[in-house]
Amino acid sequence: MYDSGKIITGLVIFVLLITFPIWYANFIGDADAVPPATDNELSEAMFQGITFPNDAKHALTTPEMRSTHMNMLQDIHAVALEQGYTPEKDGKKGTMQCMMCHGSKESFCDSCHVHAAVKTTDCWSCHNKP
Amino acid sequence: MKYLFPLVAVIVLARIAWVGSTIPGMQYVFGVDVPYAALILFIGGFCWRVIYWAKSPVPFKIPTTCGQGHSMPWVKRNKLEAPMNTTEVVGRMFMEIVFFRSLWRNTKASIEPGPVLTYKSTRWLWFFGILFHYSMLLILLRHLRLFLEPVPFLISALDVLDSLALHPTPELSFYLTDALILAGLLALLLRRFILRPVRYISLANDYFPLFLLLGIAVSGITMRYYLRSGVDIVAIKHLAVGLVTFQPEITTDIAPIFYSHLFLVSCLLAYFPFSKLMHMGGVFLSPTRNMANDSRMKRHINPWNPDIKPHSYAGYEDEFREDMVEQGIPVDKELPEKADD
Numbered sequence: 001m002y003d004s005g006k007i008i009t010g011l012v013i014f015v016l017l018i019t020f021p022i023w024y025a026n027f028i029g030d031a032d033a034v035p036p037a038t039d040n041e042l043s044e045a046m047f048q049g050i051t052f053p054n055d056a057k058h059a060l061t062t063p064e065m066r067s068t069h070m071n072m073l074q075d076i077h078a079v080a081l082e083q084g085y086t087p088e089k090d091g092k093k094g095t096m097q098c099m100m101c102h103g104s105k106e107s108f109c110d111s112c113h114v115h116a117a118v119k120t121t122d123c124w125s126c127h128n129k130p
Numbered sequence: 131m132k133y134l135f136p137l138v139a140v141i142v143l144a145r146i147a148w149v150g151s152t153i154p155g156m157q158y159v160f161g162v163d164v165p166y167a168a169l170i171l172f173i174g175g176f177c178w179r180v181i182y183w184a185k186s187p188v189p190f191k192i193p194t195t196c197g198q199g200h201s202m203p204w205v206k207r208n209k210l211e212a213p214m215n216t217t218e219v220v221g222r223m224f225m226e227i228v229f230f231r232s233l234w235r236n237t238k239a240s241i242e243p244g245p246v247l248t249y250k251s252t253r254w255l256w257f258f259g260i261l262f263h264y265s266m267l268l269i270l271l272r273h274l275r276l277f278l279e280p281v282p283f284l285i286s287a288l289d290v291l292d293s294l295a296l297h298p299t300p301e302l303s304f305y306l307t308d309a310l311i312l313a314g315l316l317a318l319l320l321r322r323f324i325l326r327p328v329r330y331i332s333l334a335n336d337y338f339p340l341f342l343l344l345g346i347a348v349s350g351i352t353m354r355y356y357l358r359s360g361v362d363i364v365a366i367k368h369l370a371v372g373l374v375t376f377q378p379e380i381t382t383d384i385a386p387i388f389y390s391h392l393f394l395v396s397c398l399l400a401y402f403p404f405s406k407l408m409h410m411g412g413v414f415l416s417p418t419r420n421m422a423n424d425s426r427m428k429r430h431i432n433p434w435n436p437d438i439k440p441h442s443y444a445g446y447e448d449e450f451r452e453d454m455v456e457q458g459i460p461v462d463k464e465l466p467e468k469a470d471d
Contacts, residue, residue: 033280
């Protein structure tokens with residue numbers, strides 16, 4: 001093997017870079033910090049009767065809700081806009097009704113949004129933080 | 131027709147994972163076993179290939195020079211096109227790897243009315259090459275948010291910078307790099323379809339990586355923006371973090387399109403070391419780029435030269451003097467006087 005010093009060094013750097021998530025997860029980060037898989041305190045019965053302004057249905061499982069809640073919220077938001085709500089005219093709206101069952105912004109929204117680094121527009125410029 | 135087989139192959143691969151992941155128990159295979167195997171193949175294959183290359187000797191000093199080399203002090207020399215020491219070689223390699231400088235200098239000969247032979251630079255290949263490679267790099271870096279917990283600021287900042295606009299509806303928070311990588315890949319593919327000389331030399335193994343990368347991009351884009359149902363990012367991150375901490379588990383059913391995407395990526399990783407995609411490592415090892423143009427200053431010795439010792443006439447005579455004297459051949463140095471009896 002020729003130029004083994006340079007080539008082995010290069011390969012080692014390459015492998016270390018490729019496997020960076022492994023070093024990060026095991027030695028730097030906090031791999032155990034995960035949001036709860038399900039909100040155990042809530043029963044299916046609690047959301048059977050829930051109605052939304054646009055007649056959308058509350059999805060039945062946490063994963064399904066996590067996958068599609070953004071579209072659902074946006075549809076509801078569209079209804080509110082149609083009815084002419086603006087934060088200037090009507091003042092900040094109270095919580096989105098979700099928080100009546102689901103607790104606070106920190107535990108309900110942020111736990112996943114920070115965890116998966118999903119950023120959206122700021123909901124809280126028009127809505128009051130619960 | 132050389133493109134048909136690779137196209138069908140990619141579609142079949144995506145279908146295998148799509149259908150396979152709906153079979154109970156197979157999610158673990160497609161989500162854990164296949165990615166691990168692919169990663170081992172990728173890293174092992176990559177190292178094997180580079181070491182295999184490193185074992186090949188470079189018999190000649192063969193840097194391509196396309197500028198004035200080192201000469202008399204009053205002759206202005208071109209440091210990047212004819213580098214004469216390691217620093218200049220590093221500069222040249224840097225420009226090559228980061229900015230694809232050779233492609234920037236790409237020229238096309240054509241005959242203008244006159245007739246005059248002209249050389250024009252054609253930079254669109256450079257442009258779409260840059261477009262694809264840098265989009266790919268940014269997309270890879272963005273994906274780190276699924277593996278790293280907590281997500282480093284730089285990665286989440288990249289995510290925001292890459293989004294055209296922050297919007298709760300996924301379709302409206304379109305990633306710029308998603309569009310650019312498609313543009314780059316489609317242009318590189320169309321180049322092989324449209325340009326007749328390029329079409330003539332294109333083989334199945336030229337089309338396959340393009341279709342595979344397109345498949346990965348399209349499945350990823352579809353999953354993020356359109357087929358949202360069952361794509362629970364928290365469950366996906368749980369799996370990804372599990373993979374890098376070697377405690378993988380799949381907590382909930384994830385939509386088949388996720389497994390298609392992951393399987394195509396696994397195929398890319400496994401295919402990588404054994405294909406033309408190894409230009410990623412190979413670019414560092416190209417002798418025409420990484421050697422200094424100093425053949426008149428330093429002697430380059432072919433490593434496979436046999437070890438031949440110089441044999442002077444004096445040495446030759448020393449070896450055969452007795453025989454030469456015996457045969458009456460004149461010698462420079464006579465036989466030593468025999469000791470007295």
